[in-house]
Amino acid sequence: MHQRPLPRAAGLSLSVLLALSLLTACSPRRDGVFSGYVETEPVRVASPFGGRLVKLAVRRGDQVASGAALFSLEQDSEAANASExxxxxxxxxxxxxxxxxxxxxxxxxxxxxxxxxxxxxxxxxxxxxxxxxxxxxxxxxxxxxxxxxxxxxxxxxxxxxxxxxxxxxxxxxxxxxxxxxxxxxxxxxxxxxxxSQWALKQKAVNAPLAARVDDTLYREGEWVPPGAPVVSLLSPASIKLRFYVPEAQRARLAPGSVVQARCDACGGPISATVRFVATQAEYTPPVIYSQDERSKLVFMVEAWPQPADAAKLPPGMPVEVRLVATNAASQ
Structure with a gap:
């Protein structure tokens, strides 16, 4: 079979390249290390009634306190009903x-x-x-x-x-x-x-929790359908880790298991507690590129860090997750 010539590299001899290739091919796989990413569960705030958006009190990236005003819809009809x-x-x-x-x-x-x-x-x-x-x-x-x-x-x-x-x-x-x-x-x-007074209050919506404004989905003057989210909030409690484990190691993880996550921007290992382990296998997501885990079928696992640590995890950031301990149910 015809072999393609090896590329030249400045400062590296052919023997060094061959040695590096052999070391990479023969490096041991790391058991208990799984690939995943940081995911969020934003709180999408909406009004049960529709109307024209007359006031948007926040912008993307704002930090809001619990009870702070988010947006207001037109209230003419509801105000008339309350008076009647x-x-x-x-x-x-x-x-x-x-x-x-x-x-x-x-x-x-x-x-x-x-x-x-x-x-x-x-x-x-x-x-x-x-x-x-x-x-x-x-x-x-x-x-x-x-x-x-x-x-x-x-x-x-x-x-x-x-x-x-x-x-x-x-x-x-x-x-x-x-x-x-x-x-x-x-x-x-x-x-x-x-x-009628309750319906009137629903047209002026406040923040249900202290959080950061992740996105605003309408602009002032636009018509908002009933139940359509206008503001998306992201709190530390809504940040989680989602990673995938092969079938051979699924039994090691159960709700209550403790894992540690590492990422480029974390600054150190972050502990998280497993809350959910999928019961059905799925194919490895295309966004997960793992050099250690080659299995096609994997099980999705979700773990939640402490709110203080969640602020260190940017949404979408790839992470490596390592199993630390298991609870009594998983032993």
């Missing part, structure tokens, strides 16, 4: 209060005056009846006349009873069923107010 719900609540509470009260003072005064008038009429008819009975005993009044006077007196007495009952009712509030219905309507109105 508040007005309906006031109406329902006024109706409930009205049913709990009796008649107005002037109405009560009119009913009392009518009752006094009826009592006076009863007193007059009672007096006439007594006088006519005396005349009837002396045979000066016919029985028919006495009967008519008796009927008028009974009518006056019934009128007094009617007006007394109406006055008692006027002093009372609405019926129990009506008052309960009014109270239920007030509760429903209060719930509608709370819902």
């Amino acid at each position: 719900a508040q007005a309906r609540l006031q109406q329902a509470e006024a109706q409930a209060a009205d049913l709990s009260k009796g008649a107005r003072p002037d109405e009560l005064a009119a009913r009392r005056a009518a009752l006094e008038q009826a009592r006076a009429a009863l007193a007059q008819s009672s007096s006439d009846l007594k006088r006519q009975r005396d005349l009837a005993d002396a045979h000066f009044v016919s029985p028919a006349t006495l009967t008519a006077i008796q009927a008028r007196r009974d009518a006056d007495a019934a009128r007094v009873q009617q007006l007394e009952a109406e006055l008692r009712v006027a002093r009372l509030g609405g019926r129990d069923d009506s008052r309960q219905a009014a109270q239920a309507q007030s509760q429903a109105a209060r719930a509608a107010v709370a819902q």
